Amino acid sequence: LHAPLNELPRLSADLLERLRTKAPRVHCITNGAAQAFTANMLLAAGAVPSLTIAPDEIAAFTASADALLVNLGTFDAERREAAEMAVKVATEAGRPWVLDPVFIDRSASRAEFAKMLAVCKPAAMRLNCAEFTALADAAPEEDAVKRYARDNLTVIGLTGVADLITDGARSTRIDNGHELMGRVTAMGCAASALAAAFLAVEGDALIATAAALLCFGVAGEMAAHQAAGPGSFAVAILDAIHTLDRRALVERARVS
Amino acid sequence: LHAPLNELPRLSADLLERLRTKAPRVHCITNGAAQAFTANMLLAAGAVPSLTIAPDEIAAFTASADALLVNLGTFDAERREAAEMAVKVATEAGRPWVLDPVFIDRSASRAEFAKMLAVCKPAAMRLNCAEFTALADAAPEEDAVKRYARDNLTVIGLTGVADLITDGARSTRIDNGHELMGRVTAMGCAASALAAAFLAVEGDALIATAAALLCFGVAGEMAAHQAAGPGSFAVAILDAIHTLDRRALVERARVS
Amino acid sequence: LHAPLNELPRLSADLLERLRTKAPRVHCITNGAAQAFTANMLLAAGAVPSLTIAPDEIAAFTASADALLVNLGTFDAERREAAEMAVKVATEAGRPWVLDPVFIDRSASRAEFAKMLAVCKPAAMRLNCAEFTALADAAPEEDAVKRYARDNLTVIGLTGVADLITDGARSTRIDNGHELMGRVTAMGCAASALAAAFLAVEGDALIATAAALLCFGVAGEMAAHQAAGPGSFAVAILDAIHTLDRRALVERARVS
Secondary structure, three states, X not given: OOOOHHHHHHHHHHHHHHHHHHOOEEEEEOOOOOHHHHHHHHHHHOOEEXXXXXXXXXXXXXXXXXXXXXXXXXXXHHHHHHHHHHHHHHHHHOOOEEEEOOOHHHOHHHHHHHHHHHOOOOOEEEEOHHHHHHHHOOOOOHXXXXXXXXXXXXXXXXXXXXXXXXXXXXXXXXXXXXXXXXXXXOHXXXXXXXXXXXXXXXXXXXXXXXXXXXXXXXXXXXXXXXXXXXXXXXXXXXHHHHHOOHHHHHHHOOXX | OOOOHHHHHHHHHHHHHHHHHHOOXXXXXXXXXOHHHHHHHHHHHOOEEEOXXXXXXXXXXXXXXXXXXXXXXOOOHHHHHHHHHHHHXXXXXXXXXXXXXXXXXXXXXXXXXXXXXXXXOOOEEEEOHHHHHHHHOOOOOHHHHHHHHHHOOOXXXXXXXXXXXXXXXXXXXXXXXXXXXXXXXXXXHHHHHHHHHHHOOOOOHHHHHHHHHHHHHHHHHHHHHHOOOHHHHHHHHHHHHHHOOHHHHHHHOOEO | OOOOHHHHHHHHHHHHHHHHHHOOEEEEEOOOOOHHHHHHHHHHHOOEEXXXXXXXXXXXXXXOOOEEEEEOOOOOHHHHHHHHHHHHXXXXXXXXXXXXXXXXXXXXXHHHXXXXXXXXXXXXXXXXXXXXXXXXXXXXXXXXXXXXHHHOOOEEEEOOOOEEEEOOOOEEEEOOOOHHHHHOOOHHHHHHHHHHHXXXXXXXXXXXXHHHXXXXXXXXXXXXXXXXXXXXXXXXXXXHHHHOOHHHHHHHOOEO
């Protein structure tokens, strides 16, 4: 591991503390199914979410936010317009933004829109293997993912059984998480929002994204210990993010 | 009971297993309040939900889905257009679809739209007594419900203290469920989505609908045993659907 | 305390009983992130929520409701139009309505819209200090809040660490609640919805609003006792509202 990735668990604990102290504002353009859970994940972590997509408000909300999330789930015309305006405002203001190209493997028009946004320099993108393939027109192999990150000057957080986080030059793999994460809607969306919150308090986008996904994965494991199924898991992961501490991060992290 | 309805508990267990193995895609056009809970119910049962209503995506999502849900809650112009396109695509592709005419007793324009959709041959409709009356212009008595199902070549799942499921020729009654179901939003919506998931793996629409409602009712009873109120009930029913097994279905089923 | 505010805990218990018996319909124009939680809070309390914003339905739903909530979160053009129509219908029908000017401190256009609605005589407004300042162009001090309520012929429920409820002539302060309330999205929105439900069964708007906020605060304290974090807190407060009784209200109320 490149330094400082070998220190990721401790760095993640530092960033989580910073997030709780600074309470950054994260504006989220996200899908209807994900809005409440995403807002609750951000609040549980210590950030302040806002969610409007109204054209005459999006600039004001984005300009006064510390980071932006653009999630393409249930994407309609109004969200599309909001996303374009918000990305423009965030870019001009030098605010980091995260792209989550939900389900672009299921819709050609959404994939096209994602490709258009991807060249607008998001600080990070979080996606799964099918979404990466649709975005990059390439199989989700490590080399292809690194190349895509390098070519697009971004950080890729490719999540699945294991997570790969790379900026092309530096990479890390996180083996935390739990299969119940795949049984709750908006889990990936919430992870992307968390990445945006970490980016609001840390300028190294690779570290911020990796720290967010590590915290999310460890919280997921802790939640799974208490859960009787996906319903109680979704509740417990919010509690776990809220109470997550340095010791749990250092003890449970499986980073390579 | 006509065969195979006398075997409903065992058949329901078979179908639930099939659902978990096949993981069918269910596209849901549903209301904002129901999106997250509906998606979570489908994921807990083993299906894969999608939720977009964007006009340029709805055809692609519906065509690649194994079943469709059209729920009329919080119905706006965009959802209306999406519903018409999706029903057309599903019909052409031979995919089963379910109509849930939420609250049509409260809005004449919504009732009219539901009547228009009802003649497009949904595989099943799930509704309550007030909604049936608004749809069929008839009191929700057993004979009227059977006649409506027969006339419209559909299956009616009329839910309430007891559920009546009928295709006009064959009928069954399910006495499972719990009163806390009436204290959580989107419970009926989630039941309709579950019916769509079962229809994706079983061609006999009466059996599929009855099996879905039996699983839902039994899960609701199991959830009520652990719940301290409607908040914990909504969590517990997701856990219960996820862990529901043959033994619980056979032991708890109250079918006649 | 003016009578009958010195009897607020007992009055609140009476109103909660009345609410459970009458099951008033509350139509909610509210933001996407808040819809499900708001509906679940109303159902847990005993009311019947509806949520549509479709232009051709809003009049029918509002006219057949017993109270109306207008919440300005994630406000788009369709919600804006719906709000104006609904307020008109509610006013003509003599139905009480509640304004919740969410995040108007973050958007000038939303603040302007809130000011326009505020002169349409809502029975009550629930807001936080930043929102009051944006609405009234005044610091959220007790005298300014009272003056604003008096000038606008409304009740203000200013919530925070302590809640101030005033109609300008009469005032009360409630010290119940818990800090976890600030870590769950839509908590304030749900409190406003509860105020609308209480207004549906009690004509004295000050008493209704104060009773709703007292029930909400006491339920929040009870929920916090059982919660391990914001996820389980959001579940537990729904259970607590559902099971809240006279004894808990009288014992726990901190009203002055």
